[in-house]
Amino acid sequence: MRSTKSVAFTLFLVIVTSLPFILNASFWSLSALYRGGYLSVERPSVDVLVSEKGTFKAGFYQVGENAFSFAIWYAETETLNHPATVVWMANRDRPVNRRASRLSFRRRGDLALVDADRTVMWTTTNTDSAGEVLELRETGNLVLLDGERKVVWQSFDQPTDTLLPGQPLTRSMRLVSKKAEGIYNSGYYSVHFNDDNVLSFIYDGPNTSSLYWPPPENTVWENGRTRYNGSRYAILDDMGKFNSSDWLQFKALDFGLGVKRRLTMDFDGILRLYSLNERTKDWEVTWMPEIARCRAHGLCGENGICFYQPKPTCTCPPGFQMKDPADWTQGCKPEFEIVCNKTEVKFIKIPNTDFYGNDLNYQPKVSFEACKNICINDCNCRGFSYKMDGEGKCFPKGLLLTGQSGPHYLNDMYVKIPIQMNFSGIFGHSNLDCSKVSLYKILDRAYAVGQAWGDYLKYPIGFVIAFGVAELICVAFGWAYMHKKTVHLHNLNQGYVAVSVGFKRFTFKELKKATKNFSDEIGRGGSGVVYKGVLEDKRVVAVKELEGLNHGSEAQFWSEVSTIGRINHMNLVTMFGFCAEKQKRLLVYEYLKNGSLEKNLFSNGTTLTWENRLNIALGTAKALAYLHEECLEWVLHCDVKPQNVLLDRDFQPKVADFGLSKLFDRGGNNISEFSRVRGTRGYMAPEWILNQPITSKVDVYSYGILVLELVTGRNSIGSQQIFENGEIGNKQLIPWIREMVRTNQNWVEEIADPQLYGMFENSIMGTLIKVALQCVEEERDLRPNMSQVVNSITSACLVDEVVYEEIE
Template sequence: MTNQSIIHSFQCFIFLTFIFPFNSLASSSIRPHYLQEGATLSVEDHDSRFITSPDQTFTFGFYEIGTNAYSLAIWFTNSKHKTVVWMANREKPVNGVGSTLSLRKNGAMVLLDVDGMVSWQTNTTSSDIDRAELLNSGNLVIKNLKGDIKWQSFDYPTDTLLPTQIFTKNKRLVSALRKGGYESGYFYMNFDSDNVLRLVYDGPEISSIYWPNPDIGMYQNGRTNYNSSRVSVLDDNGMFLSSDGLNFKTIDMGFGIKRRMTLDHDGNLRVHSLNNSTGLWYVSWQAVSRACEVRGLCGRNGICIYSPEPKCSCPPGFVVTDPSDWNKGCKPTFNLSNSINQPFKFVMISMVDYYGFDINSTNSVSLEVCQKICLEDPNCQAVNYRLTGTGVCYTKRALFNGYRAEDSTIFLKVPRNLSISEPVKLHGSSARCESNTRETVEGYSSMYITGSGTRKVMWIYLYSFCFSLLGIEFVFVLLGWFFLFRKSDLSATVEAGYQMIASQFSRFSYNGLKKATNNFKEELGRGGSGIVYKGTLANGRMVGVKRLGDVLQGDENLWAEMSVIGKINHMNLVRTWGYCSEKRHKLLVYEYVENSSLDKHLFSTKEFLGWKQRFAVALGTAKGLAYLHDECLEWVIHCDIKPENILLDGDLHPKIADFGLAKLYQREERGPSSELSRIRGTKGYMAPEWALNQPITAKVDVYSYGIVILEMVSGIRLSSWTIDDGNNQPETELTKLMRIIEEKEEESWIETVLDPRLKRNVSKKQVITLIKVGCSCAQEDRNKRPRMASVVETLLQSVSSNDEDPIL
């Protein structure tokens, strides 16, 4: 071939490329990222029914949602299951044959079904439209010749928000109806009329707000309705900012991670982060920590329980309405007549309550009177009876949002002739709306099978016994192999652990952290688990770096520790950002908390906290402990609550530190003596059961918390010794404080124990509440100490009294 012919061929190639850009791109191995005006995508053409973003992160085109059913969607290209983030026609899929998408000359993008009917179209009307383009952000935009955006998918979200996608007052996220489905469900998120971002259940029968907590005010929820902008956004760094004060960071905060915020089918709002190596998602933040707090999850009459995953269960006398959709709840197997002459009885369901729908409440009544009130009311379906000093009776006209409640008992009104096995057991079925969900019949099991079924069960048990013996033998062999070859195989096990947690935390090198801390120069604090140093990472982020002591041995222990911390996320707990494990060097990297620890503000003459700040610290610390004890996915006892482990951020909000270490330290210990020899508490804050060789429960944290808040009121170390004025005998400040409270009148002991630096600029009601809570928590008998959840409720009731209420 001559040079002239080569040049001619090259000129033809350039001409075809610029004249037919879409066709040439479609035929290339790299998919186009735009659809030219006048071009068409066909559902049948596998090579040209997609466009991708320039960085290949997102794909837009026809997405198969069922047999011969397609929707126009945007999805993550490299996620394992091609996760959809936007869908144009989620309620009206098109046929897999003959359907097309075209960008017309009038500026409208139109989706046509096989019969030529319009299934979906944009509202653009412009004569100078140039192209539809999929951006790296996942935003599908229609641009004119000048490059101006005339329409964008970010303005019409379905159930997902992507980083940098602005969410405003005119937008709404709507969940999918079921897991794996795409049609609209019953849960939605939007800015309410009071400018607060909310999650709402809007089902066929009821509508209910469930997040933020509707039982407390905006202030207690950390929100404000004093704004008019109504705007929020998740940024590329994993930080969410909202005009109503909802601000949070994902546990894997940092650039380079692909994330999505999705209102999932179960009504929970979550931020999902992508593990690039596996293509799978992990949860890096969620709005509702306890799934059963989502209203409407189990429908009418249904009860949400944990076993340990959230499950839906029907009460006795009811069966599931639709096993594939628990939002439809449970239906009765009997006819509850409205006639007051029909004989009824009550079935007791312990530790259960139904939210709302109270007909009335009656105080100071017996259970018999309470049930009589319900029997005389044809609208009453059940009663909730609580003993809180005196009997309180709540009659229910409807049963929605059933959930486990330790201090509550429901008495269900049913026909007297209805046969029910007691005591009632709630086994539950999956609440995840899967089509293979089955209802477990209360009070029955596979043992109650007659005839040939019984013989089958007997053979099953015989086979099970034989396999159990073989299993035990296998375990012994495995243990022998493990101890013989443990050293050689340990590194592989640890590496697997690192891979599991690497998606949530950054892994740092020892030299990198040594440089960040200037050779561990500036010490921020120290405790039994190690010393914390101030550091600055290469990206400028301030961090706290803890060098773990010898008590934490081995890579496998660090792996276990990180797996615990990875499941914990609360605004009153210090966030963990990463770790380092190189030979003997074991370090954790925490967020940097600006205002040091609480002890610097209580017992130092240089720093000072006013009363409002002290009460807020007490409340925030209680919330953090309540989360650790009852709400987080991994049950954690802190075991070392003290002012040094309560840090204060720039706004003087408390953050509990070292919350993940205590549980780990108990794992390898055997017997009471070893446990006592490895006490993690601090003298003066340790509960009596440590010394009495009693089992350690969450009540040890309650005791320590009581000491801390009494120190916040008094401003002195209660573990310090003083001389009793009466007999010149030495006693601790705690003993002295307790004696003053017992012996003196309320007005007198308040002035005696109150920190004189506060100069009476306090709320009297809050002072009394805090002292009484502190004394209750510091009881020697752990059974008399309250749960942290109860402490939070008590303190929240006093928040409304934060107006000036000085002691006279």
């Protein structure tokens, strides 16, 4: 009886809490706002305009603790797992309070965004005539129309960071990036037509402004553009084609109708074309310019150096420290006073590094000593870049901006410092990611004093709630009583369901419905077929129908699968539950949108970045180390291969099919005693063939093969075509790599996947290859365990040492 009352009381609270929103929703039109009306910030989920087919919404969007902006966003991406994709904001730099603020459609026919203290934060007062109705069109354009349905004002004329299909970019417009991921106020990067009529990327930082794309070192013609156009007009059409009056043209990879797209200037200074995957509701990049991310000016601020480890990362030169520990765009400040006396300065060499632009002068064909003296004798010189390419190019620098470092830079940088400063010679790079400035103080605004407009509604709402309370309680008690009986009968039929939160026993009928009668096959392996499905709670799942199991003992199957269900690690695929009915054995896993590593590594048209590959190698190692050494029961995978490493939306790895060896061999008492060989040809350790005891080192061997495939981009199965000195030869992967390491001075560059285009850290790549070769030793005792592998890779990533040489 107590349980019945508890359920009823909970239901009562839910209904009473939801009633005000239900009642308010009935008072508002979601298709248009008319003159004299308003939208309130206190009802952000109700006071919204919705486009005709529901693609876009316009309303108040939270940007801080107590800060809201009036925005337009893609409604389809607004889910529990996906933040809404904002495409326009009226007041991105002047947010309003969460109480008493409103968007007013004033009697004189214009819009005004009014803060709680009645300050107008944004308005459309520059309109030529009075508006009568505000509508959100299916194109994402918010339009103010007069009595004749003519456009008085439209959001398409005032873009923020995004251009939508059909929205023109003209001479008076620019796309301005947001400050950082999740920080919507204006950033430092913009796209607009410059004075040469060329569509360009501009960095407008605290201390300087500069153009960085198209490459400013080239002429307009060399960049494939023309300055001879007066229209300054660009547009993205519905097919995914972009045309600009300066001859810039490009197409989306998924060119064609029916795809939702957006062209956004991202916070890292790169313009990207995104297409919406309707199935996963994720945005996928379908075009971006050919520009290395470190080439975007200002990523690491003044004096900062950007390098790849494996993604854009910042560091300060010796003798410098971050200005703001939470914001790399503020750069680095010197720990010394700048001196002008040439007898009191020296230089510290930073190899393979350059600071772009800000040259005091350029001196070709000069010696290193002459270049050094030019900088010593100039008080404004902060250092010089020297290129020993046979011509002796000298670049004295007045400012140290847009620092870039990497093996592909032929310049060495020499930074001027006081002669009394001493360094140990070795400095570790900072591992702070400069591409995401995520530690900004959250925007906040104080509440206004006085009663909010919405407060006056509490009395009629309270009356309506009180009027329906008695009836609601009666309905709640009746529903609870019937529900209790239903649940009791269900439990008798289905047995014990929950093992832990989110893990349950499914009926075959449930999974048949979720998978649409097992119609969407997404994978097939030795253990069974995998289907895609959607559960009743809208979770997208992968359902594996196991094959080759002994179905005699349902209780034992239940016991062991529940053990696997309790295994939890960020790099292991989460199992939501199972089904065991009659002869059916199914496992229900989370669904990973980017599929398997095999598909992404070996399929045409898919290229994993160095950042992706390093994360996959490290994440997979952590997952196996957890299975071998940390989880409650010792679990061998026995089939580590690219097909069983799945990638989430951010290309983070999750190992799948772990623990299946327990299910297939649950008749034995020792997990190392297998009834038959497990694994896949090409990834199997010699122990399987030699009939030796099976230990965790079989997984280590398979992992080593996987990493070698990951860094080379080549499949280990069978003979491979390896390009050597322009010729194609047939050699197996491991012997070829060992020979390269032994005989080739530039073995890292020769072994690395050509699809990386040299964009990787040599030292980390070298460590990864050496660790993988240790893992594939024929003698199992020579292989490391997985925790040692994790430590080796982590150490290489955190300490990428660079030797700095002092030059007197």
